[in-house]
Amino acid sequence: MSNFSLAGKVVLVTGASRGIxxxxxxxxxxxxxxxxxxxxxQPDLDAVAGDIRAAGGDAIAIACHTGKADAIEALxxxxxxxxxxxxxxxxxxxxxxxxxxxxxxPDAALAKTLEVNLVGYFxxxxxxxxxxxxRGADGGAVVNIASVLGQRAAPMQGGYGMxxxxxxxxxxxxxxxxxxxxxxxxxxxxxxxxxxxAAAIVDNPALRDHFVKxxxxxxxxQPEEIAGTAVFLLSDAAAFVTGxxxxxxxxxxxx
Numbered sequence: 001m002s003n004f005s006l007a008g009k010v011v012l013v014t015g016a017s018r019g020i021x022x023x024x025x026x027x028x029x030x031x032x033x034x035x036x037x038x039x040x041x042q043p044d045l046d047a048v049a050g051d052i053r054a055a056g057g058d059a060i061a062i063a064c065h066t067g068k069a070d071a072i073e074a075l076x077x078x079x080x081x082x083x084x085x086x087x088x089x090x091x092x093x094x095x096x097x098x099x100x101x102x103x104x105x106p107d108a109a110l111a112k113t114l115e116v117n118l119v120g121y122f123x124x125x126x127x128x129x130x131x132x133x134x135r136g137a138d139g140g141a142v143v144n145i146a147s148v149l150g151q152r153a154a155p156m157q158g159g160y161g162m163x164x165x166x167x168x169x170x171x172x173x174x175x176x177x178x179x180x181x182x183x184x185x186x187x188x189x190x191x192x193x194x195x196x197x198a199a200a201i202v203d204n205p206a207l208r209d210h211f212v213k214x215x216x217x218x219x220x221x222q223p224e225e226i227a228g229t230a231v232f233l234l235s236d237a238a239a240f241v242t243g244x245x246x247x248x249x250x251x252x253x254x255x
Contacts, residue, residue: 087140184233
């Protein structure tokens with residue numbers, strides 16, 4: 001068996017109904033994992049689960065608002081009831097409700113961004129680790145989807161960038177604290193990816209060109225181009241990798 005295989009593993013992917021989350025869910029299923037799909041809208045999740053099953057994989061779909069502690073507990077209980085214990089988590093659910101100057105960020109938009117992009121990641125990881133320990137599991141893996149905007153200034157997307165910077169700090173601290181338990185925690189920092197989430201940039205020629213001209217590969221990414229790094233970080237091929245933030249950005253951060 002390849003050490004890139006996820007056979008025998010149960011992987012939870014949040015924000016799995018579209019875009020990067022869907023691509024990662026499909027990727028880990030192809031690598032042999034059973035996939036627990038989570039996002040807020042059940043019909044969209046059901047469609048992804050159907051796609052995974054049609055391709056020969058195994059998936060369940062559980063609607064969940066990952067900013068809410070009781071919803072997270074229900075998510076884990078539902079997953080355990082059908083698949084048993086979860087072995088790995090991909091925190092991908094995200095929001096960016098405000099596009100504009102940081103100083104003008106509405107309170108409600110900032111609160112929502114923090115709840116989903118940061119508090120949700122924290123609470124899902126917290127629940128995952130506590131349940132791993134309760135069942136005496138040996139090891140585990142967490143992959144947090146951050147962003148290049150967590151490592152560079154994020155004009156017009158300041159609230160989003162702030163949360164992604166915090167995700168990187170959280171990733172490093174969890175990695176340091178959980179390493180002795182064999183739990184690895186890493187982050188992926190995508191550059192500009194063509195998703196509905198990023199449509200305000202991708203569909204605006206001036207904004208898109210701002211990113212593309214600073215990217216050595218001279219293009220933006222497709223969601224599937226993020227999935228391979230996630231599979232690697234979840235697999236035994238990355239057994240000695242923790243606390244890292246891997247940029248999948250076409251070289252954007254190198255410029």
